[in-house]
Amino acid sequence: MELIDGKAVAAQIKSEIAEEVRQILVSGGKRPHLAAILVGHDGGSETYVASKVRTCEELGFQSTLIRYEDNATEKELLDKVVELNNDPDIDGFIVQLPLPKHISEQKVIETIDYRKDVDGFHPVNTGRMAIGLPCFVSATPAGILELLKRYRIETAGKHCVVLGRSNIVGKPVASLLMQKSDPGNCTVTVCHSRTRNIEAYCREADIIIAALGSPGFLKGNMVREGVVVIDVGTTRIPSDKTKSGFKLSGDVDFNAVAPKCSHITPVPGGVGPMTIISLMKNTLLAGKKAIYQ
Amino acid sequence: MELIDGKAVAAQIKSEIAEEVRQILVSGGKRPHLAAILVGHDGGSETYVASKVRTCEELGFQSTLIRYEDNATEKELLDKVVELNNDPDIDGFIVQLPLPKHISEQKVIETIDYRKDVDGFHPVNTGRMAIGLPCFVSATPAGILELLKRYRIETAGKHCVVLGRSNIVGKPVASLLMQKSDPGNCTVTVCHSRTRNIEAYCREADIIIAALGSPGFLKGNMVREGVVVIDVGTTRIPSDKTKSGFKLSGDVDFNAVAPKCSHITPVPGGVGPMTIISLMKNTLLAGKKAIYQ
Numbered sequence: 241m242e243l244i245d246g247k248a249v250a251a252q253i254k255s256e257i258a259e260e261v262r263q264i265l266v267s268g269g270k271r272p273h274l275a276a277i278l279v280g281h282d283g284g285s286e287t288y289v290a291s292k293v294r295t296c297e298e299l300g301f302q303s304t305l306i307r308y309e310d311n312a313t314e315k316e317l318l319d320k321v322v323e324l325n326n327d328p329d330i331d332g333f334i335v336q337l338p339l340p341k342h343i344s345e346q347k348v349i350e351t352i353d354y355r356k357d358v359d360g361f362h363p364v365n366t367g368r369m370a371i372g373l374p375c376f377v378s379a380t381p382a383g384i385l386e387l388l389k390r391y392r393i394e395t396a397g398k399h400c401v402v403l404g405r406s407n408i409v410g411k412p413v414a415s416l417l418m419q420k421s422d423p424g425n426c427t428v429t430v431c432h433s434r435t436r437n438i439e440a441y442c443r444e445a446d447i448i449i450a451a452l453g454s455p456g457f458l459k460g461n462m463v464r465e466g467v468v469v470i471d472v473g474t475t476r477i478p479s480d481k482t483k484s485g486f487k488l489s490g491d492v493d494f495n496a497v498a499p500k501c502s503h504i505t506p507v508p509g510g511v512g513p514m515t516i517i518s519l520m521k522n523t524l525l526a527g528k529k530a531i532y533q
Numbered sequence: 534m535e536l537i538d539g540k541a542v543a544a545q546i547k548s549e550i551a552e553e554v555r556q557i558l559v560s561g562g563k564r565p566h567l568a569a570i571l572v573g574h575d576g577g578s579e580t581y582v583a584s585k586v587r588t589c590e591e592l593g594f595q596s597t598l599i600r601y602e603d604n605a606t607e608k609e610l611l612d613k614v615v616e617l618n619n620d621p622d623i624d625g626f627i628v629q630l631p632l633p634k635h636i637s638e639q640k641v642i643e644t645i646d647y648r649k650d651v652d653g654f655h656p657v658n659t660g661r662m663a664i665g666l667p668c669f670v671s672a673t674p675a676g677i678l679e680l681l682k683r684y685r686i687e688t689a690g691k692h693c694v695v696l697g698r699s700n701i702v703g704k705p706v707a708s709l710l711m712q713k714s715d716p717g718n719c720t721v722t723v724c725h726s727r728t729r730n731i732e733a734y735c736r737e738a739d740i741i742i743a744a745l746g747s748p749g750f751l752k753g754n755m756v757r758e759g760v761v762v763i764d765v766g767t768t769r770i771p772s773d774k775t776k777s778g779f780k781l782s783g784d785v786d787f788n789a790v791a792p793k794c795s796h797i798t799p800v801p802g803g804v805g806p807m808t809i810i811s812l813m814k815n816t817l818l819a820g821k822k823a824i825y826q
Contacts, residue, residue, distance in 0.1 A: 346666070367660030370708065371700050373639070397729045405711055407664045415663070415708075418698055418723050427734070429722040430711050436690045441720070 241498055242391070244470075244505045246383075249390050250513035254299065257517075257524055261300040264527075272527030273302040274358065274520075275324055275333035279317065279343070280310040285336045288516075292334075295516050301523060304330070314343045318351050325353040332358030332376075332526035334519070355532035358522035361408075369412060372419045374531050376522045381412040383514025384449065384470055388423045391503055393447070393468055396425035401441050403458070403491065404451035405432040409472050413449050450491035460496030469497060469504040472511050488512075534791055535684070537763075537798045539676075542683050543806035547592065550810075550817055554593040557820075565820030566595040567651065567813075568617055568626035572610065572636070573603040578629045581809075585627075588809050594816060597623070607636045611644050618646040625651035625669075625819035627812070648825035651815035654701075662705060665712045667824050669815045674705040676807025677742065677763055681716045684796060686740070686761055689718035694738035696751070696784065698725040702744040702765050710740075743784035753789030762790060762797040765804050781805075 265271060274296055278289045289305065296303035306320060317335070324333045333356055339345050349357075354364035360378035368375035377385075388395060400417050404410035410430060417426040426447065431438050442448055442462040450458050451472035463469065473491030481487070490507030498504050505511055525531050558564060567589055571582045582598065589596035599613060610628070617626045626649055632638050642650075647657035653671035661668035670678075681688060693710050697703035703723060710719040719740065724731050735741060735755040743751050744765035756762065766784030774780070783800030791797050798804055818824050 363657045363660030363664065363666075365656075365660070366663050367656030367658070370659050370663050370704055371656065373656075397727050399729075405713075411663055411708070411711070414723075415704070418704070418725070420698075420727075425725075425727040427722065427724050427728040429720065430707075431720050432711070432718075434690045434713075434718040435720040436692075 241501050242503050243498075244387055244391055244503050244510055246387060246505060246510040246513045249387060250517045252390075253386070253517050253521065254295070257520055258299050260524060265300070270331075270527065271300065271302050272523050273304070273329055273331050274523045275304040275306060275330050277306045277308070277317070277320060277324075277333065277335045279308045279312055279336070279339055282338070285338070289336050292516055292519065295520055296523075299520055301520070310340050312340075312343075314347065317343055317348060321348060321351045325351075325356060330356065332356045332523045334359045356526060358519060358526055360412075360522065366407075366412070370415050372421070376525070376531065377416065377518075378408060378412055379515040379518040379522075380409050380472065380511065381416055382518040382521070383511055384413055384472070385416055385423050386514060386518065387470065387505065387511070388447075388468075393423070393503060395423040395447065398426050398446035399444060400426035400428050400447040400449065401445035402428060402430045402449045402451065403432075403438070403442075404449075404453070404472075405430055406451060409451040410449075413451070417447075417449075452491050454491055455489035456491070456493045458492040458497055460493060460500065463497055463500050465500050466502045467500060469501050470511060471505050471507050473507060474512060534794050535796050536791075537680055537684055537796050537803060539680060539798060539803040539806045542680060543810045545683075546679070546810045546814065547588070550813055551592050553817060558593070563624075563820065564593065564595050565816050566597070566622055566624050567816045568597040568599060568623050570599045570601070570610070570613060570617075570626065570628045572601045572605055572629070572632055575631070578631070582629050585809055585812065588813055589816075592813055594813070603633050605633075605636075607640065610636060610641060614641060614644045618644075618649060623649065625649045625816045627652045649819060651812060651819055653705075653815065659700075659705070663708050665714070669818070669824060670709065670811075671701060671705055672808040672811040672815075673702050673765065673804065674709055675811040675814070676804055677706055677765070678709055678716050679807060679811065680763065680798065680804070681740075681761075686716070686796060688716040688740065691719050691739035692737060693719040693721050693740040693742065694734050695721060695723045695742045695744065696725075696731070696735075697742075697744035697746070697765075698723055699744060703742075706742050706744070710742075745784050747784055748782035749784070749786045751785040751790055753786060753793065756790055756793055758793050759795045760793065762794050763804060764798050764800050766800060767805060 349361045354362040360376040365375040402414045418428045439462045447468045449470045455475045471490035471492040476486045477489045479487040642654045647655040653669040658668040695707045711721045732755045740761045742763045748768045764783035764785040769779045770782045772780040
């Protein structure tokens with residue numbers, strides 16, 4: 241069994257990006273610039289955005305954080321989005337989700353210029369991904385594919401079972417892995433809450449992407465020997481062993497499943513560290529105008 | 534075994550649409566207007582476009598056919614697309630594919646205003662479909678879902694095996710059937726040229742959507758009793774029994790498979806007749822601004 245070390249891969253990619261930024265600056269190019277809009281003071285969102293800003297600094301990106309209070313209006317936010325769309329210095333930007341209930345997330349997402357949509361949530365990016373065209377792929381699916389790639393895990397002709405059909409993980413990762421590409425060329429099955437006898441699908445899988453948000457869902461008797469398991473679950477569960485009072489739990493019963501795996505991601509330290517770095521990779525691509533002019 | 538009669542369903546929907554157009558006109562509304570751009574003289578394209586224009590007439594739609602010779606430039610075509618985008622009288626329009634090789638189909642598709650993209654090929658429509666938002670769904674997948682609906686075929690919790698991963702059938706029908714919707718809520722497996730042991734997947738399926746373009750691919754020993762089979766194949770094969778010298782062949786060995794099915798579509802007369810009527814349904818929705826303002 242080989243542990244997939246997302247932290248190490250993320251660190252590796254980080255140094256690759258930082259090196260590329262240095263090269264860009266040496267040759268007189270423009271420093272990539274990521275902006276983030278944060279509305280309100282949700283604890284998780286504060287942490288994520290702070291981490292994104294810090295990573296920008298480490299990579300040599302410029303970053304701009306734009307904050308609004310919870311009572312910001314939808315119009316204020318949309319006006320800011322349009323302003324960022326039109327600001328030639330901003331290469332890409334994100335609006336940290338979730339937003340307060342009185343603001344339509346979908347409207348905000350669709351107002352972002354898809355050429356600056358480094359989160360990959362705009363329908364143009366989602367649609368181009370489904371068709372197999374170059375686009376900004378959202379961070380978690382992109383991170384999963386990068387892990388498969390860097391660990392040279394064969395995907396062509398393999399049966400990949402995706403557990404979960406969320407718009408941000410299950411559906412896009414299924415879409416990516418069925419493409420005529422590498423990684424890709426998988427036979428893909430998408431299972432979800434309405435699937436009957438989900439164990440049977442899992443037992444037949446060569447690769448399982450677990451993204452249900454159900455702690456410890458995948459048990460040892462649900463997988464076969466030699467399976468590759470990517471655990472996308474990150475549910476906070478109470479714990480008296482950590483200072484914060486909680487710990488992150490994946491969708492996989494790691495101790496029971498790991499011994500049967502050829503490769504498995506831990507939680508934390510697997511897919512998690514890949515998400516921010518995937519966003520940074522998209523920002524670099526945006527800065528280089530590598531996907532859209 | 535019940536035969537799914539696409540011709541009868543299409544006729545039924547046709548009369549429903551015609552009735553709705555009459556109501557719209559009676560209440561002083563605007564007659565739906567579909568435009569079609571046809572470049573060159575490809576035999577298949579001529580037939581399809583003629584059939585679309587004729588169906589418009591039968592339904593009480595206005596239609597406009599715009600023709601170009603094979604040597605039309607990409608710019609001419611793109612200019613016309615922009616003109617149609619801006620013409621308030623045109624509710625929806627299509628550019629008949631394939632286009633001559635010197636014109637980028639993708640560029641043309643992405644230039645169409647997605648709010649008039651009644652073919653549902655624009656990334657905004659593809660992307661919104663994947664996310665489960667209202668959009669123009671392309672004709673063949675929409676027609677397949679309509680058949681499942683009108684024959685009251687239970688899909689929730691069923692295992693649907695999609696054979697083929699094309700952008701116009703396999704991928705979108707898989708995407709639609711995995712949504713939290715009705716029809717939908719299927720466990721979906723997408724098989725394709727790189728799938729190993731495709732027979733095993735077929736034998737486990739409750740519903741098979743065959744869209745490989747491989748005549749007679751699905752044999753009697755590859756399906757289980759009670760399966761629902763939707764045959765999307767329409768390959769022209771030579772025949773000395775028809776005037777035209779060819780006949781249409783589906784992806785299913787009908788005589789061998791049909792006796793084991795609960796429901797099956799014939800070729801011709803199954804999915805085929807549903808495609809044009811699905812385009813007309815989209816045009817009606819565009820005219821009513823039922824999806825986009």
